[in-house]
Amino acid sequence: MKAPRNKIYFISDVHLGAPALNNNAERERLFVQWLDEIKHDAAALFLMGDIFDYWFEYRKVVPRGFTRSLGKIAELVDSGIPVHFFTGNHDIWVFDYLPTELGVQVHYHEMRVSFNNKKFFLAHGDGLDPYDTGYHFLKKIFTNRFFQWLFARVHPNLAISIAHGWSKKSRLDKGMGDDFKGPEKEGLFVFAKSVLENEEIDYFIFGHRHLLLNLPIGNNSHYINLGDWINHFSYGVFDGESFELKRYIK
Template identity: 30%
Template sequence: MLPTPCHVLGDVHLGVASADSERRLLRHLRLLPETARSLVIMGDLFDFWFAWEHAMPRTGFRVLAALADLRDAGVPVLWIGGNHDCWGGETLALETGATYTLEPWRGRIGRWETLLAHGDGLRTKEDAPYRRLRTVLRHPWSIAAYSWLHPDFATRVAMRSSKTSRKGRARDGGSGLLAVGTAALTAADGPRLVVHGHSHVPTLTAAGRGVYGNAGAWYLDHQFLVIDDDAISRRQWSASGDVDVIESITRPD
């Protein structure tokens, strides 16, 4: 169980995100102990991250340190791995103290029975080719072979090949993942809250027997979700440094 208020961040893509986006993220993380009791990262915090045995990517070093500080302050961090930061969960967990998983997470966030998943590969038809590719990319033999590449060269290769999957928002406007979430929320034994990332489309809407949410892409919108016991809201850091509440939905009975 994660305590509320719980802040949910999605798709930061450090490495291609602007310096301003990273500064806003660091400010958000440093203020978090004053405003939240837990944090969820919905994947793709990095545009690319890989755990070599004796080397560590320098991208996002200050953000990783801020996450470690959160754990030291008693704020639990749950990290749902995405398709850009799936090759280093154990190392990321050890360095930050976060709970890291590549599998969908189901449990309670406050009073909400919740299902969390990054969202890559969930659409039945459209994502079938990607699921086959993902099986290869995440195979232990592939990971072992990639680890032999020099980090500078390997990172350049990965960044060039990841342009398509990070560019802009989902072509379907997020409707595919919304349909997946709605199906889960409609099931008799389903959760009351489903949250995805991946599409980069900020969303908060009633669906099925509960609520569907997507924090969008921090590097595009600087938006996030806040889960309280009785409601969930979508918020945004403004250019002035204030946090604006865009919309809110009360928890269904």
């Protein structure tokens, strides 16, 4: 007898192909293994941003690699499991390839959705931190169609080299083990509190910060940061009653 597909899975910050890391093949193998295991009871899968360390789609070209991950995601979709992909700051340039070839549903902005009468606020988290004004400016450039058109004129070999060089100098290379800054200084936590001033949310689900957190916020809400697939090998699952953060250890 088949297990019922009644669980909602969430994962973020896999950073497939990250040039600052030397275990990319092993991390992808574990990611694909995890995808293969959850397909038996998953009602939906939410990929919450920075699944790829770099992604840019030219009209006829997409980045090399990730074949096993892309194939397994397509398998989940083909089996009837909805897969949602939120763009992060590392894979912000996802356009039509993933929805066309894999059948995933791409989200460029935050999303509110209800599961079993529980209201979820979903976002990667980049651009929501009220204190991160420098990135707010960069995101406007990265999402500007004219600048995207200009970047598409750069040969893929050079463009990917530039992107990998940027990534090596990013927080990923310097380490993502930042501690929670506290309820008044943690930008995404402050943002979540501001949302609760106007509406009721049961669960805020974020990636981006690479922290593994499930904290109470407000009267009856929870602030979730999903961790990453670099240090924590973590994910979240909602079974219809409660949300749980887990680590995938094999």
